[in-house]
Amino acid sequence: MVSATSSGQSRRRRAFSSHQRGRSIFVVSALTPLMLYMLFWTLVPMTWALLLAFFEYSPTRVGGSLFGLGGDNPFVGLTHFRNMFGSTLEAQKFRMSVRNTLIFSFAVLPLNLAITIPLALAIEAIDARLKTVYRFVYFLPTVTASVGVALIWGYLYNPQQGLINMIIRTLGGSGQIWLTDPRASVLGVPLALWAIIITYLWWDMGYNLVIFIAAIQSIPKDFHEAAQVDGANIWHMFWNITLPLLRPTLLFVCVLTMISSFQVFDIIQIMTSGGPQDQTRVMVLDIYLSAFRYQQMGWAGAASLVLFGMIFIVTFVQTRLLRTQWEY
Amino acid sequence: MATTSVSTGRPVARARKRSRLYAMKRLRRVALYALLTFGCLVTLLPFVWMILGSFKTSGEIIRIPPSFWPENPTLQNYRTILTDPKLPLARFYFNSLFVSVSVVTLVLFTSSLAGFIFAKYEFFGKNVAFSFILATLMIPFQVLMIPSYLILVRLGLIDSLWGLIVPGATSAFGIFMMKQFIQGLPNELLDAARIDGSSEWGIYWRVIVPQVGPALATLGILTFMGNWNSYLWPLVVITSHQKRTLPIVLTWFNSMHGTRYDLTMAASVLIVVPILIVYAIFQRWIVQGFTLSGLK
Numbered sequence: 001m002v003s004a005t006s007s008g009q010s011r012r013r014r015a016f017s018s019h020q021r022g023r024s025i026f027v028v029s030a031l032t033p034l035m036l037y038m039l040f041w042t043l044v045p046m047t048w049a050l051l052l053a054f055f056e057y058s059p060t061r062v063g064g065s066l067f068g069l070g071g072d073n074p075f076v077g078l079t080h081f082r083n084m085f086g087s088t089l090e091a092q093k094f095r096m097s098v099r100n101t102l103i104f105s106f107a108v109l110p111l112n113l114a115i116t117i118p119l120a121l122a123i124e125a126i127d128a129r130l131k132t133v134y135r136f137v138y139f140l141p142t143v144t145a146s147v148g149v150a151l152i153w154g155y156l157y158n159p160q161q162g163l164i165n166m167i168i169r170t171l172g173g174s175g176q177i178w179l180t181d182p183r184a185s186v187l188g189v190p191l192a193l194w195a196i197i198i199t200y201l202w203w204d205m206g207y208n209l210v211i212f213i214a215a216i217q218s219i220p221k222d223f224h225e226a227a228q229v230d231g232a233n234i235w236h237m238f239w240n241i242t243l244p245l246l247r248p249t250l251l252f253v254c255v256l257t258m259i260s261s262f263q264v265f266d267i268i269q270i271m272t273s274g275g276p277q278d279q280t281r282v283m284v285l286d287i288y289l290s291a292f293r294y295q296q297m298g299w300a301g302a303a304s305l306v307l308f309g310m311i312f313i314v315t316f317v318q319t320r321l322l323r324t325q326w327e328y
Numbered sequence: 329m330a331t332t333s334v335s336t337g338r339p340v341a342r343a344r345k346r347s348r349l350y351a352m353k354r355l356r357r358v359a360l361y362a363l364l365t366f367g368c369l370v371t372l373l374p375f376v377w378m379i380l381g382s383f384k385t386s387g388e389i390i391r392i393p394p395s396f397w398p399e400n401p402t403l404q405n406y407r408t409i410l411t412d413p414k415l416p417l418a419r420f421y422f423n424s425l426f427v428s429v430s431v432v433t434l435v436l437f438t439s440s441l442a443g444f445i446f447a448k449y450e451f452f453g454k455n456v457a458f459s460f461i462l463a464t465l466m467i468p469f470q471v472l473m474i475p476s477y478l479i480l481v482r483l484g485l486i487d488s489l490w491g492l493i494v495p496g497a498t499s500a501f502g503i504f505m506m507k508q509f510i511q512g513l514p515n516e517l518l519d520a521a522r523i524d525g526s527s528e529w530g531i532y533w534r535v536i537v538p539q540v541g542p543a544l545a546t547l548g549i550l551t552f553m554g555n556w557n558s559y560l561w562p563l564v565v566i567t568s569h570q571k572r573t574l575p576i577v578l579t580w581f582n583s584m585h586g587t588r589y590d591l592t593m594a595a596s597v598l599i600v601v602p603i604l605i606v607y608a609i610f611q612r613w614i615v616q617g618f619t620l621s622g623l624k
Contacts (some may be wrong), residue, residue: 022528023449023528024451025528026445026529027449027451030441030442030529030532031442031445031451034442034498035457037497037498041472041476041479042464042472044475045471045472045476045479046471046475048474048475048478048479049471049474049475052474052475059478059481067478068478119367122363126361126364136608136611137368138368138371139607139611139614139618140371140372140607141374142618143553143604143606144603144604145599145600146559146575147559147578147579147599148378148578148596148599148600151578151579151582151593152374152378152593152596154582155377155381155589155592156374158589160390160392161389161390161392161394161587161589162394163373163377163394163396166393166394169393214619259468263468263470265560266559266560287470287473287474291477292477297478301475304468304470304474305471307471308467308471312466
């Protein structure tokens with residue numbers, strides 16, 4: 001009896017340990033190649049990007065053995081970063097691109113929120129079946145290819161053939177040269193940049209909209225009912241219940257909107273190529289042109305690190321500003 | 329009932345007040361619907377303008393002032409595009425499909441496998457490995473773009489569709505999403521399979537994969553759309569005409585035809601509409617996926 005039990009136990013233990021070995025083999029054999037692959041496509045480029053910024057590198061020169069750096073692609077230390085404050089043409093263009101990126105992003109964020117939050121509240125306030133229809137329509141631009149968006153809006157903005165000037169003229173206004181007039185500006189921001197901002201808002205808004213809808217749905221109904229019993233009106237309920245409870249979502253949306261608008265490229269490259277007179281030149285366009293048109297990959301690498309730094313700062317500051325101490 | 333009819337004055341006033349309140353509520357609802365519908369029209373107008381433009385004749389499209397509805401609707405633009413020898417559309421559809429389907433297949437496999445391991449196994453270095461994966465989510469693509477291009481040069485994958493597929497075979501977001509989903513599955517499922525003598529690979533393939541269909545669908549559609557619409561990376565990697573993907577071809581075609589909006593709008597329709605159909609079919613999963621992801 002006793003021996004039988006113990007042998008049974010040891011058999012079970014042996015079976016268990018063989019299972020255990022099987023699991024270890026599985027984890028090691030499946031995960032190791034995957035992790036190595038991911039390391040190869042993130043850590044190597046990341047290191048390379050950090051190194052590039054301190055070299056005068058062009059792929060047209062052979063250079064040293066490691067990453068092609070050194071030799072004809074010499075180490076220049078902080079020269080690229082110092083030159084960003086200099087008076088060379090490429091430094092001026094770079095600073096212009098930083099400025100435009102900031103204007104673009106700080107215009108897009110509040111306008112986006114001003115459209116998507118009320119829209120999400122409105123959609124949540126109506127009947128279930130129409131809700132889906134509205135959400136479907138408002139999300140359509142977001143799934144459209146950026147190239148399609150850029151071409152459609154290029155046509156809409158065309159001064160002679162475009163719909164926008166046609167509507168303005170029908171309403172009695174005078175048509176504008178939306179994308180190519182370097183002197184036109186509204187509130188100190190070039191008209192072409194406004195045109196890009198509007199396009200971007202149209203394209204991007206559905207995304208924040210569905211996030212807000214999901215967040216509003218997750219707010220317990222009791223809160224609003226209790227407030228209604230206490231005699232609160234819609235406005236009170238929005239400021240004192242909905243908005244505070246949306247705070248975590250708001251943080252998430254702010255960070256993501258800011259990060260993605262820092263990275264705007266496609267629609268600008270297609271609609272204006274950065275013009276007129278670099279008024280819509282943004283950082284990614286500047287990086288793209290420096291790296292792949294002028295083969296100045298060291299300089300472009302340094303610029304991309306500045307973009308990385310800006311994204312990092314925005315994420316950090318916004319996390320600080322909108323931090324909450326509670327959950328519901 | 330009896331009490332209301334007996335008491336005088338006050339209930340009438342109350343009823344009047346209530347009906348005024350209802351009227352106000354009704355008014356607010358009407359205003360709400362009007363606003364939402366107006367917003368929808370504004371959202372749809374650019375699409376409508378694109379589609380109308382694609383049916384206008386070359387003469388009508390350049391007329392000033394422009395017309396809204398096409399006066400002599402024509403299919404000529406579509407015919408021109410589909411028969412243009414310099415624009416073998418089938419080829420470009422194939423390129424885009426090949427890249428997107430390959431990436432989706434690879435991402436679904438790698439994400440579900442890694443997600444499964446991170447969700448259901450304990451091993452040395454697990455937290456470090458997973459933190460690393462999350463950290464890569466914070467690096468913007470534009471920072472990795474130049475070095476990734478240089479890596480492709482050394483691997484001989486520039487101007488190759490594989491250059492669009494290979495770097496995208498794994499997805500940090502995909503692994504994260506699949507891990508979250510698989511964590512919710514009961515461990516008993518795994519143990520039962522083990523008692524039946526299943527290997528760990530067998531568990532992955534026969535127990536986990538069939539259970540995570542909805543998550544795979546969401547991830548798959550998002551990845552597909554991301555690759556189908558992708559512009560910057562193909563612009564950098566692809567140099568020869570025959571290997572272009574649809575977005576790159578569309579901008580090339582646009583630069584060839586300048587202000588021939590009749591042609592470029594027809595071409596846009598041919599490229600934008602497929603993805604809108606995909607969206608119409610999979611709407612629920614797509615919206616859900618975007619809400620989850622925080623990625624585009």
